[in-house]
Amino acid sequence: GQSLEQPSEVTAVEGAIVQINCTYQTSGFYGLSWYQQHDGGAPTFLSYNGLDGLEETGRFSSFLSRSDSYGYLLLQELQMKDSASYFCAVRGQAGTALIFGKGTTLSVSS
Amino acid sequence: NAGVTQTPKFQVLKTGQSMTLQCAQDMNHNSMYWYRQDPGMGLRLIYYSASEGTTDKGEVPNGYNVSRLNKREFSLRLESAAPSQTSVYFCASSERTGRPTEAFFGQGTRLTVV
Numbered sequence: 001g002q003s004l005e006q007p008s009e010v011t012a013v014e015g016a017i018v019q020i021n022c023t024y025q026t027s028g029f030y031g032l033s034w035y036q037q038h039d040g041g042a043p044t045f046l047s048y049n050g051l052d053g054l055e056e057t058g059r060f061s062s063f064l065s066r067s068d069s070y071g072y073l074l075l076q077e078l079q080m081k082d083s084a085s086y087f088c089a090v091r092g093q094a095g096t097a098l099i100f101g102k103g104t105t106l107s108v109s110s
Numbered sequence: 111n112a113g114v115t116q117t118p119k120f121q122v123l124k125t126g127q128s129m130t131l132q133c134a135q136d137m138n139h140n141s142m143y144w145y146r147q148d149p150g151m152g153l154r155l156i157y158y159s160a161s162e163g164t165t166d167k168g169e170v171p172n173g174y175n176v177s178r179l180n181k182r183e184f185s186l187r188l189e190s191a192a193p194s195q196t197s198v199y200f201c202a203s204s205e206r207t208g209r210p211t212e213a214f215f216g217q218g219t220r221l222t223v224v
Binding site: 041 | 141143145150151152153154155158160161166168200202204206209210211212213214215216217218
């Protein structure tokens with residue numbers, strides 16, 4: 001089967017940098033993504049890693065190491081609006097389902 | 111371009127009642143999903159459909175049925191609702207090519223079973 005592990009909570013202050021880690025177990029690998037969800041809202045896509053390395057999108061970056069079955073989401077210059085839940089998600093093979101971790105709640109304080 | 115549309119947004123059911131949650135996407139995606147979200151449990155997969163005409167069970171399928179009516183629509187049915195099915199339900203869709211782990215979500219259905 002497939003499973004993902006990520007920390008349940010992370011706290012940080014405005015302007016800081018925070019890293020949210022994700023380890024996964026899949027049979028095969030077809031990509032890792034990160035999603036953001038604000039209270040009461042739907043998850044929204046943040047980033048995709050299909051190959052090893054770092055992908056940068058503005059203040060957010062995501063990293064993947066397939067040999068370690070590990071990835072992380074890096075959020076820089078934190079803002080209060082970044083307070084949300086963040087989920088990593090993987091797909092093991094083409095035609096299989098997208099599976100999510102339990103989510104990391106990020107609280108940003110001033 | 112609406113993306114993924116779910117109906118209804120809110121629903122209260124009595125134990126034993128049945129209902130169908132509707133989902134439609136206009137992005138021509140092959141894959142569609144139903145997840146439920148409970149506090150501290152993340153998004154748990156109920157059923158998914160990799161393509162029109164196929165459906166497969168996910169992690170928590172008991173008490174649910176699905177229909178992939180056509181490429182656009184994927185419905186979730188609760189035949190006899192139970193309080194344990196009180197949850198927020200999300201429908202999502204994705205495409206296999208390009209960024210295969212990029213999914214688009216509907217706004218959710220908040221279901222309470224009393």
